[in-house]
Amino acid sequence: MSDDIRSGVTPRRPPPLAPMGGVRYGVMMTLVLVGLMLLVGRIVDLHVFDRPFLQGQGDARTLRTDTIPAHRGMITDRHGEPLAISTPVVTLWANPQDLPADDIQRLMLARALGQELDALNERIARYAEREFMYLRRRMTPEAAQQVLELRIPGVHAREEYKRYYPAGEVTSQLLGVTNIDDIGQEGLELAYQAHLAGVPGKRRVLKDRRGRLVRDLALLQEAQPGGDLTLALDQRLQYMAYRELKAAVAEHDADGGIVVMLDAQRGEVLAMANQPSYNPNNRAGLDPQGLRNRAIVDVFEPGSVVKPLAMAAIMESGQFDKDTVVDTSPGWMRIDRFTIKDVRNYGELSLAGILEKSSNIGMSKLVLQLDDPLVPEVYRRLGFDQAPGTGFPGESGGSLPAPVRWSSSQWAALSYGYGLSVSALQLASAYTAIANDGVRMPPSLLRLPEPPVGNSAIDPDVAHDLLRIMEESVQPGTGGRRAGVPGYRVAGKTGTVRKTSATGYEKDAYRSLFVGIAPVSEPRIITVVMIDHPRGDDYYGGAVAAPVFSRVAGNALRLLDVPPDAREPES
Structure with missing residues (x-):
């Protein structure tokens, strides 16, 4: 028994809450109903009347138009022997914002790329505010596949071509070279760039939010290979x-x-x-004197x-x-x-x-x-x-x-x-x-x-x-x-x-x-x-x-x- 009861004093009860005024209650309910009606109306509008807009927004996040690389034309001697050919290679790129911060995965990626972990981390930090960076260009398909098999988030592949010169230094000044984007820079590669270069194709693909290919939907434009060049050279x-x-x-x-x-x-x-x-197949330590024909x-x-x-x-x-x-x-x-x-x-x-x-x-x-x-x-x-x-x-x-x-x-x-x-x-x-x-x-x-x-x-x-x-x-x-x-x-x-x-x-x-x-x-x-x-x-x-x-x-x-x-x- 409480002390108040024992003392004969009746305890004070809190005053009852004042009931909400009728006008204020009505305003609140009206606002809620109007908000619900607007929400339902927008849903109906998007799904019935403005469906293309909603579909477009979804497609923009999943549909992509990929470029199909074009094969550069071959240069041959007068008897058809190849002097310059294009071989398929793979370029690996990444979205730095999707790359995992886990040290173990970073180390695995660096080793597969043949790079030092510190150097890789430094490059990722430098591109942290961007959505694209090259990891390594012009890898052999086999080496690139080993990296892709690690299934590291944010790592993607792109097919390209690399120029190869079977005769090496024997014909280098005459043929010239292409740059890393397979564009002629010297010699006949430069002189006949428009003829040798192909026209890239386009295809519509479906990708997930991480940029991984889900489905190949349609071929929009076929890649047109470049023209071949036959030299007088024997x-x-x-x-x-x-x-x-x-x-x-x-x-x-x-x-x-x-x-x-x-x-x-x-x-x-x-x-x-x-x-x-x-x-021309290995230009490390190239002496510029050797470039001139x-x-x-x-x-x-x-x-x-x-x-x-x-x-x-x-x-x-x-x-x-x-x-x-x-x-x-x-x-x-x-x-x-x-x-x-x-x-x-x-x-x-x-x-x-x-x-x-x-x-x-x-x-x-x-x-x-x-x-x-x-x-x-x-x-x-x-x-x-x-x-x-x-x-x-x-x-x-x-x-x-x-x-x-x-x-x-x-x-x-x-x-x-x-x-x-x-x-x-x-x-x-x-x-x-x-x-x-x-x-x-x-x-x-x-x-x-x-x-x-x-x-x-x-x-x-x-x-x-x-x-x-x-x-x-x-x-x-x-x-x-x-x-x-x-x-x-x-x-x-x-x-x-x-x-x-x-x-x-x-x-x-x-x-x-x-x-x-x-x-x-x-x-x-x-x-x-x-x-x-x-x-x-x-x-x-x-x-x-x-x-x-x-x-x-x-x-x-x-x-x-x-x-x-x-x-x-x-x-």
């Missing part, structure tokens, strides 16, 4: 030319070198080798290898014939303020003798007697001072100064290969006129469906005479004797030219050259060899470049199954 000749060039550059401790081989009748490029080179992009003073071309202008002038004799004594001469020299005093020389001995004095005396500037005119007809027209990125047209107020020394220098610049490809193309009855064939990097129409550059009779004279220049006892090919008649010209720098001609730096035609009876190939700055006692074209021509041309003639045409020695 892979057999290319391998052989590159091997011989690389060996020669190493043997002479040279800075680099070039070999260009053309089909004499069609102008097609059968081989184009450069040193230094690089492996020196045969097309680089130009240089050609030296004595243009003397037969200058001689064509001299013979066409009508002022001289092949029996003309020039006195080159005493082996040097002063023109303006310059001294021109021969290797020694050759005395009286015929036109053939001037080419055979490579006499600067003989060429200078002949050119200075010409009434008109025929030498630069013939040079231009032969393709100098104009781009070859191959479409190769950065191809150079060289330079040929206009004959305005030229001094006598400049006219003379032009006849023996100084004062102008050409590329190796331009040189080879110019020599097609000598091999092809005076008609120059424009060079082509692509295999031609039909024989091209050439340009008449020099008189046919002059071309025949020059071919015979150049054949005598590679006989035993001449400076070009090492260019001979057993079993075949060869015509050619050596050249040794001093290199230039920002301050003028370098003292002990040369380029060694040889340009040859084989076989003489029915010319099939024209080959240019240039060795850049050979070091050592041998630096003359006849000692350095001519032997490379002999090996390259000899192997090429046998690979092309060209019958020997050498005269049988008299018994």
